[in-house]
Amino acid sequence: MRQDEADPKGLVRESYRIEGITGPECRSIFIDWALSLQPGVDVDEALRAVLAEYALAAPDHPMSAVLTQALVRPDPPRRRGGRAARLGA
Numbered sequence: 001m002r003q004d005e006a007d008p009k010g011l012v013r014e015s016y017r018i019e020g021i022t023g024p025e026c027r028s029i030f031i032d033w034a035l036s037l038q039p040g041v042d043v044d045e046a047l048r049a050v051l052a053e054y055a056l057a058a059p060d061h062p063m064s065a066v067l068t069q070a071l072v073r074p075d076p077p078r079r080r081g082g083r084a085a086r087l088g089a
Contacts, residue, residue, distance in 0.1 A: 001042075006049035009036045015063045016054050026063040030070065047071055 007013055011033040015026055037046055047070055055064035 001045050001049045003049065003053060005038070005041060006046040006053070007033065008038065009033070011036065012050045012054060012063065012067070016058055016061060021062060023062045023065065026066045029063070030066050044071065 009032075011029050015021060015029045018025075033050075034043065037043065047067055051064070051067050051071075055061070055067055058064055
């Protein structure tokens with residue numbers, strides 16, 4: 001994937017240039033980045049592209065942590081409650 005597709009506004013690139021940037025600021029930039037992707041762009045592929053471009057050179061940067069966490073998928077929700085739970089079945 002080309003960098004202009006993976007980071008169309010250069011938001012991730014610029015986040016790595018901001019000295020003293022914090023985790024919460026990186027999360028905010030990440031949301032803006034995700035919303036700026038063109039329809040049809042595979043988000044996981046774009047994440048891997050920006051990680052390969054920027055995070056390898058700065059593994060301790062807060063944006064590297066945000067991008068890495070974005071690749072981790074949460075466990076699917078499990079059903080809790082309902083009739084069976086109330087009746088103790």
